Amino acid sequence: MAMPVGMEMEERGKVGALIEKATNSTAAEVDPRLLKAIKSVVRFSDSELRLAAHTLMDLMKRDHSQVRYLTLLIIDELFMRSKLFRTLLVENLDQLLAL
Numbered sequence: 001m002a003m004p005v006g007m008e009m010e011e012r013g014k015v016g017a018l019i020e021k022a023t024n025s026t027a028a029e030v031d032p033r034l035l036k037a038i039k040s041v042v043r044f045s046d047s048e049l050r051l052a053a054h055t056l057m058d059l060m061k062r063d064h065s066q067v068r069y070l071t072l073l074i075i076d077e078l079f080m081r082s083k084l085f086r087t088l089l090v091e092n093l094d095q096l097l098a099l
Contacts, residue, residue: 015041015048019055023070030073038074039081046084053078053088060099068099 018041022034042049056078059071078085089096 015052016055019052019059019071019074022074023059023067025070026066027070030070030077035074035077039077042078042082042085049078049082049084050088053085053092057092057095060096 015038018034018038022030022038025031038052042052056071056075060068060075062068062071075089079089
């Protein structure tokens with residue numbers, strides 16, 4: 001089922017906002033409610049998952065170690081659940097390891 005363009009844009013903004021909110025925390029773990037919301041949003045379409053992968057790779061470039069740690073936890077969670085995410089991550093593995 002195709003979503004209207006406006007709704008697609010809203011969802012794209014939503015996944016980015018959820019990831020930003022989840023990684024801008026001083027907690028030792030990702031908030032389980034935010035992680036569940038991220039997984040729920042990216043489950044609907046490949047474009048949302050691609051955006052999530054791109055956003056997570058950008059966050060890994062940040063200087064703040066806590067942001068990178070929480071980002072890595074989200075990457076781990078999505079890596080275990082999505083073949084497309086694994087493929088996208090492997091394509092950029094050299095970039096990820098260089099960070």
